[in-house]
Amino acid sequence: AQAHPPPVRLVLNLCDIERPRPIHRRGQGTFVATIVEGVDDQRDVMKAAYPLIVRSLANMVIYLTRVDGVLESHFITIEQGHYTVRLTDSEEAFFDQIYGRIQPLACSHLVINNDFVPDLPDNLWQGDETTRQIGWAGKKLDAMGLLPAAIPIHEYLSERELRHVKRLYGIGGLSYGNLSARALHNPAHFWMSASGVDKSKLETVGRDILLVTDYIPEKLMIRLSVPANVEPRRVSVDAIEHYMIYREHPSVGAIVHIHAWWRDPIPSTEVNYPCGTYELAREVAELVRQEPDPSRAVVGLKNHGLTITGHSLPEIFERIEGKIVPQVPMS
Template identity: 55%
Template sequence: MKNFTVTGVKPSAFLEEFADGLKQTFTERGYNFEENTDNEIRVVFNLIDPEKPRPFRRKAQATFVISILEVDSINDNTFEKAYPYLIRSLANHLIYILHKGDTTELYFISPEQGFYRMEYSNGQDFYNHVYNRLEPIASAQLVIDNDFMEDLGDALWEGNEITYKLRDSGKKLDEMDLLPAPFPLDKYLSQRDMRQLKKLYGIGGLSYGNLSSRHDHKDFWMSASGIDKSNMQKIGQDILYIKGYNPTKNTMEISIPPKVTPKRASVDAIEHWMIYREHPNVGAIVHVHAWMEDIEATEVNYPCGTLQLAEAVADLVKKAPDPSRAVIGLKNHGLTITGRDLDDIFDRIDGKIIRQVPMI
């Protein structure tokens, strides 16, 4: 399904020109333009009003929504001003268009805090550049659905030495204070929109990372989505037993104790699964929204929870001098760090973390 549409508020003269450029470029690259937004659509450009940024109501989880907002005011902190519009419009991406006198700047913003700038120019090279930025992430395959099975052995219902260590390491992660943005989601979204956000993205709250530890040659334990990492207690809710990935159903398979209402797995579970499967010497993985100097990074800022991001990270782990002790950058996002165990990871990154992720 390679189709797209443009919807939302009535465009200004500039936005009409910008939308026409997008239409022409996406059409030339093999996408079909859809007038009827009731159809299932892959990519949606949603023009929003700064006073009432209305979401586009998706018909399918795979629909990738790019909100577009045009403003004239200049702010000291463009990211802080723009990011709430991404959240309030329930978008996968935001193009924040800022007119500054004789120039116009475009800021591209993702939920993971990707934030990079382009200067507008009315030419095909510019629109090709926009397409090359957006299309790979818009066409990526999300793996965020969970298949919960009440088949966890009773010896593990209260956890084991691995989950105890995971709890201790969760406290270390919390102490790093890497919460990515000062915007509580429920400050900007209604309860209905919060439910929609969780359904679409598997997001339980603004996350400051996740961590996992191998159980055996094929399974692993992992922190759940949107939880307080400093207080991980209940098996099946705070800490999940990941059994594998089902490519037919496109779901992560998770074992839980009976009569437990589970929380969703972190959207990065597919990435962790892929690394553990390919590298038997990897005993633990930590993901943080921060950076380190002199590291290899992915070329494309694929969204969290996509098969393409998992494959890109796993490929860089494979190319590392020691895959069991790799530090991989996720472009415009953060780090995935492998280790022999969790202590090994935290010892290696101690004092080396840079809080600000570079945006390119």
């Protein structure tokens, strides 16, 4: 039998900005960076470039523009990360920086597939005190202005492309932030918000909030216990990160992830790995481990946001009051 060639890990997709070409790759392991040349002196790069991520089915857009005559490469990620490399030295140094930005991301491993097991006990189909706390916490994030509007990807994609995005990235839409809390009935499990849902309206078990029961490393898959009477949504892509933290630290009772920053200096990851990758989860878990009290940690995710651990969701919100900065620093 003829051996299958190894999957392509990186595609550089050079496109016309007006007609971006979507890349329909075969698997989640292929990282696509779409490269476009924009107008000179483009000031609102995020607005010009972000739709190209979904229109070209990419993991990242590299948007080229000249500002005051200097070439700039703007890197835009699906998590709304935005950072810049400028050609101020030699071309060799410029391209070394570009390589350094792409290589770690392209070589990372997504853990976004879900194994839905319809075995959730009947008495949990309507939720419990923990799921109600998650719903309350979602409303708190909304009241604090920490839930950016979900990106309407259906406006940019055909039905076929939308199905492709869901299959590749394991998402039902693009929304930001997530919440989780350790399960009362089984401390080895935890409840977590779903992917692509309105975090201010977390109500239905299996659709808005899911029970994470295990991680299957050989399949890079998260196992979920769901009601038999609901068509489940995928859990947040950050489930692998939360899984690592809960497994190692029994005193952690809840975790909040937001796209904002901390008022005071905090430890932060060094590479802006994509959400849902094993590498990002491992780096965040290591920073939590290094904290004096891992059960009350505040860790920065480079160009992305915060992961905050606590004993409970109300305890976390009490601690963060007045300490959140809406703008995430980009570098």
